[in-house]
Amino acid sequence: MNLAAATNEHLANVSNTLIYSSMAVYTLAFLAYIAEWTFGSRSKIGRTAAALTGAAAKKAAAPAVTVQNAGGTAVLERPKVVVRAASGSRDVPDGPGAHGGDEQGDLYGRIAVSLTVLAFLVELSGVLARAASVERAPWGNMYEFNITFSTVAVGVYLTLLLLRKNVRWLGLFLVTTVLLDLGIAVTVLYTASDQLVPALHSYWLYIHVSTAIICGAVFYVGAVGTLLYLFKDSYENKLANGGTPGAFATSVMERLPASVNLDKFSYRVNAAVFPLWTFTIIAGAIWAESAWGRYWGWDPKETWAFITWVAYACYLHARATAGWKGRKAAYLALIAFGCWLFNYYGVNIFVGGKHSYAGV
Amino acid sequence: MSKTTTDTSAAEEQDLGAAGSQLSTAPVETAVPGSFGGNRKPGLTGWLAWTGREVLGWARWFWRQLTSMRVALMLLFLLSLGAVPGSLIPQSGTDALKVSEFQAAHKTLGPIYQKLGLFHVYGSAWFGAIYVLLFVSLIGCIIPRTWQFVGQLRGRPPGAPKRLNRLPAYATWRTAAEPEQVREVALAVLKKRRFRAHVAGDAVAAEKGYLRETGNLLFHLALIVMLIAFAWGQLFKSEGDKLIVEGDGFSNTLTQYDDFKSGNLFSDDDLVPFSFNLKNFVGTYERTGPNRGTPRTFQADITYSLGAYGKAKKHTIKVNEPLEIGDSKVYLVSHGYAPVVTVRDGKGNVVFHQAVPMLPIDSNVTSQGAIKVLDGYKNAQGVSEQLGFAAVFVPTYAKSSGTMFSQYPGLDYPVLNVTGYHGDLGVNAGIPQNVYQLETKNLKQFKDSKGNILKQQLLPGETMTLPNGAGSITFDKQIKEWAGFQVVQQPGTDWALAGALTAIFGLAGSLFIQRRRVWVRATTGDDGSTVVEMAGLGRSESAKLPEELGDLAALVHDRAPTKTDDEPSVPPEGAEQQ
Numbered sequence: 036m037n038l039a040a041a042t043n044e045h046l047a048n049v050s051n052t053l054i055y056s057s058m059a060v061y062t063l064a065f066l067a068y069i070a071e072w073t074f075g076s077r078s079k080i081g082r083t084a085a086a087l088t089g090a091a092a093k094k095a096a097a098p099a100v101t102v103q104n105a106g107g108t109a110v111l112e113r114p115k116v117v118v119r120a121a122s123g124s125r126d127v128p129d130g131p132g133a134h135g136g137d138e139q140g141d142l143y144g145r146i147a148v149s150l151t152v153l154a155f156l157v158e159l160s161g162v163l164a165r166a167a168s169v170e171r172a173p174w175g176n177m178y179e180f181n182i183t184f185s186t187v188a189v190g191v192y193l194t195l196l197l198l199r200k201n202v203r204w205l206g207l208f209l210v211t212t213v214l215l216d217l218g219i220a221v222t223v224l225y226t227a228s229d230q231l232v233p234a235l236h237s238y239w240l241y242i243h244v245s246t247a248i249i250c251g252a253v254f255y256v257g258a259v260g261t262l263l264y265l266f267k268d269s270y271e272n273k274l275a276n277g278g279t280p281g282a283f284a285t286s287v288m289e290r291l292p293a294s295v296n297l298d299k300f301s302y303r304v305n306a307a308v309f310p311l312w313t314f315t316i317i318a319g320a321i322w323a324e325s326a327w328g329r330y331w332g333w334d335p336k337e338t339w340a341f342i343t344w345v346a347y348a349c350y351l352h353a354r355a356t357a358g359w360k361g362r363k364a365a366y367l368a369l370i371a372f373g374c375w376l377f378n379y380y381g382v383n384i385f386v387g388g389k390h391s392y393a394g395v
Numbered sequence: 396m397s398k399t400t401t402d403t404s405a406a407e408e409q410d411l412g413a414a415g416s417q418l419s420t421a422p423v424e425t426a427v428p429g430s431f432g433g434n435r436k437p438g439l440t441g442w443l444a445w446t447g448r449e450v451l452g453w454a455r456w457f458w459r460q461l462t463s464m465r466v467a468l469m470l471l472f473l474l475s476l477g478a479v480p481g482s483l484i485p486q487s488g489t490d491a492l493k494v495s496e497f498q499a500a501h502k503t504l505g506p507i508y509q510k511l512g513l514f515h516v517y518g519s520a521w522f523g524a525i526y527v528l529l530f531v532s533l534i535g536c537i538i539p540r541t542w543q544f545v546g547q548l549r550g551r552p553p554g555a556p557k558r559l560n561r562l563p564a565y566a567t568w569r570t571a572a573e574p575e576q577v578r579e580v581a582l583a584v585l586k587k588r589r590f591r592a593h594v595a596g597d598a599v600a601a602e603k604g605y606l607r608e609t610g611n612l613l614f615h616l617a618l619i620v621m622l623i624a625f626a627w628g629q630l631f632k633s634e635g636d637k638l639i640v641e642g643d644g645f646s647n648t649l650t651q652y653d654d655f656k657s658g659n660l661f662s663d664d665d666l667v668p669f670s671f672n673l674k675n676f677v678g679t680y681e682r683t684g685p686n687r688g689t690p691r692t693f694q695a696d697i698t699y700s701l702g703a704y705g706k707a708k709k710h711t712i713k714v715n716e717p718l719e720i721g722d723s724k725v726y727l728v729s730h731g732y733a734p735v736v737t738v739r740d741g742k743g744n745v746v747f748h749q750a751v752p753m754l755p756i757d758s759n760v761t762s763q764g765a766i767k768v769l770d771g772y773k774n775a776q777g778v779s780e781q782l783g784f785a786a787v788f789v790p791t792y793a794k795s796s797g798t799m800f801s802q803y804p805g806l807d808y809p810v811l812n813v814t815g816y817h818g819d820l821g822v823n824a825g826i827p828q829n830v831y832q833l834e835t836k837n838l839k840q841f842k843d844s845k846g847n848i849l850k851q852q853l854l855p856g857e858t859m860t861l862p863n864g865a866g867s868i869t870f871d872k873q874i875k876e877w878a879g880f881q882v883v884q885q886p887g888t889d890w891a892l893a894g895a896l897t898a899i900f901g902l903a904g905s906l907f908i909q910r911r912r913v914w915v916r917a918t919t920g921d922d923g924s925t926v927v928e929m930a931g932l933g934r935s936e937s938a939k940l941p942e943e944l945g946d947l948a949a950l951v952h953d954r955a956p957t958k959t960d961d962e963p964s965v966p967p968e969g970a971e972q973q
């Protein structure tokens with residue numbers, strides 16, 4: 036074995052160590068998130084319930100319109116804009132987040148986010164070391180795809196946090212699945228680092244696969260939002276109909292944002308990434324054209340990318356159509372994400388086709 | 396829940412009047428089927444008129460249904476659902492072998508699948524039907540929307556609704572400036588922010604974000620272009636495979652192909668007239684490390700010319716870099732070895748001297764092939780016969796392994812293993828034959844003096860002598876390589892790409908641009924001062940809308956500031972203070 040190969044093997048080992056270390060840190064972050072949720076449950080807020088029972092009656096009588104009076108002293112102050120929720124939606128305030136306003140919970144939440152940042156950095160180094168060891172982009176097989184995918188998903192989450200979006204509630208759900216994803220990667224999918232065959236030597240590969248990973252990560256974040264929306268919406272419905280949800284459900288749901296905002300969040304996330312997904316498919320077609328001699332051949336992977344695309348288009352149409360808003364559209368979004376998942380795992384494992392060199 | 400939503404929004408719509416109308420061009424879901432014919436007058440003419448009305452009514456109803464959003468949704472969903480079986484069941488277009496295996500294994504399911512077209516889903520009637528219906532729906536949707544949109548562009552933003560404070564974003568203050576002055580200021584501010592604005596009554600009406608609708612229409616239009624380009628490509632495409640040994644050539648006519656497929660409307664005259672010669676094929680492989688044997692480069696150096704008398708040009712074709720000649724593209728799709736073999740008869744006359752392409756069966760290019768001497772050979776008795784040799788070739792033989800499996804794809808230690816037959820090769824029977832295999836039915840295998848099958852491993856330059864003066868076969872000291880090419884002609888590709896790129900831009904416009912209206916009303920209040928009210932309405936709820944309204948309000952406020960008297964101001968009618 037020559038020197039270069041030895042260095043590469045060394046780097047591959049470094050990468051593995053880093054990935055395992057990141058899993059350890061993610062586990063700590065997971066525990067910290069759990070602590071945040073646990074301490075947060077000490078506070079009893081019940082804002083949703085208050086809004087839906089007390090205020091709702093008042094609201095029905097007189098529309099809750101507020102007028103800002105900039106009269107009096109505030110001379111050159113900018114006029115305040117009063118925002119009124121769309122007709123028909125409940126005026127439920129957002130929950131305070133996982134810590135539930137509890138100081139200790141909040142502390143644990145901050146620790147959890149810091150640990151997530153650390154784990155993210157460690158994992159990112161692991162991915163980069165892997166890339167260096169194979170001297171190419173780290174997505175030649177499913178193991179590499181998985182580690183890159185979870186890194187990007189966490190990256191999306193941290194970016195949203197940096198942009199001061201209200202997404203800290205995502206933390207626990209995200210880290211749980213990242214641990215699952217990495218667990219599958221290191222146990223079932225592990226592949227010793229190897230090289231790409233000439234068919235994969237194309238810059239379109241870099242474009243196509245990197246955007247595919249980003250889309251997957253963002254779709255995933257959107258799907259978590261959708262799922263939580265469905266739960267929160269059921270919870271609000273139950274309250275609005277005079278039901279009393281269980282203590283656990285109350286404790287969790289009260290801390291999440293209002294269902295309207297969860298819905299809006301997942302719509303924005305999905306809509307924002309849909310053009311990129313369209314582009315991913317087109318980039319794949321361009322690459323297929325130069326590698327295989329046809330831009331579209333109904334290869335299983337292509338077919339499922341198309342199905343996913345149509346499913347998301349369905350979701351976007353549904354949102355634009357009055358009768359299909361809300362829960363129905365949310366189900367479509369989940370189906371669409373299911374298609375994406377199947378395209379990634381299902382097609383590689385059960386179906387095969389030209390893309391299956393990506394190796395299980 | 397959805398029911399209450401629609402109810403309230405219907406009420407809301409009335410409240411907003413024309414202000415909220417046509418903020419989008421989404422089709423209105425109406426039309427309930429009933430009797431379209433109405434009263435039937437007696438007599439034949441009455442009946443005819445009634446039938447006419449009835450037919451027209453139903454046709455209209457059907458058209459409206461087809462172009463409605465709900466049906467579009469259903470068709471989209473059906474299209475994705477319909478694509479599923481094609482990805483799970485083997486398809487004859489991509490893998491005919493798997494289809495026949497499947498049919499052999501599933502005696503009951505096979506014929507049913509066959510009837511339903513499940514072995515060629517994407518070409519089947521029902522998939523085509525969904526596709527065409529969606530297509531029609533799309534066109535039926537776009538045309539009226541385009542007209543509507545053109546109308547909106549020509550018209551002016553609708554006037555302010557009565558009660559601005561019912562809109563999603565609202566701001567108000569009192570100012571000492573005159574109402575006209577405020578309206579002028581507002582008009583200037585809005586126009587500067589590239590709103591289309593005009594004064595309507597006591598208020599300024601403005602609208603922005605038409606690019607959203609433009610983007611949306613562009614996107615759907617681009618989809619149509621893509622669909623047509625794709626269908627066009629399928630109908631007129633052709634795809635042929637050709638294996639070429641180094642030094643040999645090819646000219647683009649139907650008869651020269653090893654295998655040829657084409658769309659329904661393709662005609663042979665459509666083939667681009669060109670020819671090329673394969674000068675040299677280069678394959679390199681990883682030498683060391685755990686990835687020993689992984690291919691590194693594949694490239695074919697060729698010279699090609701266009702037309703019968705074109706000038707020859709040099710070119711290199713690589714795996715991801717096809718050669719483009721006119722509408723044709725030449726792809727490098729496979730490669731292998733072609734050892735040069737010489738066969739002599741008993742008198743030493745050369746009856747066969749050729750490079751014989753061998754078909755790889757594994758990634759280290761262990762290859763199989765057949766050497767067929769069709770004519771010119773006479774046996775020891777002077778009788779004409781045909782000779783056939785089954786051969787296995789390995790580019791890198793390992794003595795230690797003892798098997799005829801190659802250890803490395805490069806030519807490190809080439810060995811050719813041959814065994815010979817004589818008799819009738821059966822090639823004249825008119826049945827197409829696999830060139831890599833012998834049809835041994837009418838052949839007799841050569842045996843050595845002890846009666847064992849004659850079989851030998853040859854190194855380059857070595858010869859195997861056939862028994863009883865039947866001649867010999869020599870593995871020459873020359874091994875050529877061959878390359879497999881696929882020549883594809885698919886018109887419409889550029890259109891599909893252009894459509895796809897347009898679609899992305901249109902989509903981005905349609906999803907990221909918000910279409911919104913802003914009204915600024917200035918009226919004289921009870922106390923004589925001017926009440927300024929500003930409100931914004933977006934096509935969909937957005938956090939940006941109140942932000943923008945705030946910015947606009949600040950700009951207007953700068954030039955029509957809040958009145959500074961100590962009187963507490965009275966909130967406008969209908970508003971509740973909080």
Ligand code: HEM
Pocket residue numbers: 345348351352354355419420421422461462463464467471529532533534536537611615618902905906
């Ligand atoms: C190949 C099929 C189609 C795809 C992939 C597709 C995709 C899309 C997408 C991504 C949007 C943007 C959604 C949004 O603005 O929130 C959209 C909007 C829209 N599409 Fe389609 N579409 C298709 C077919 C159709 C058809 C057949 C119709 C006609 C019935 C239609 C009518 C509309 C309308 C009216 C909108 C705008 C909705 C609005 O104003 O909010 N689409 N489409």
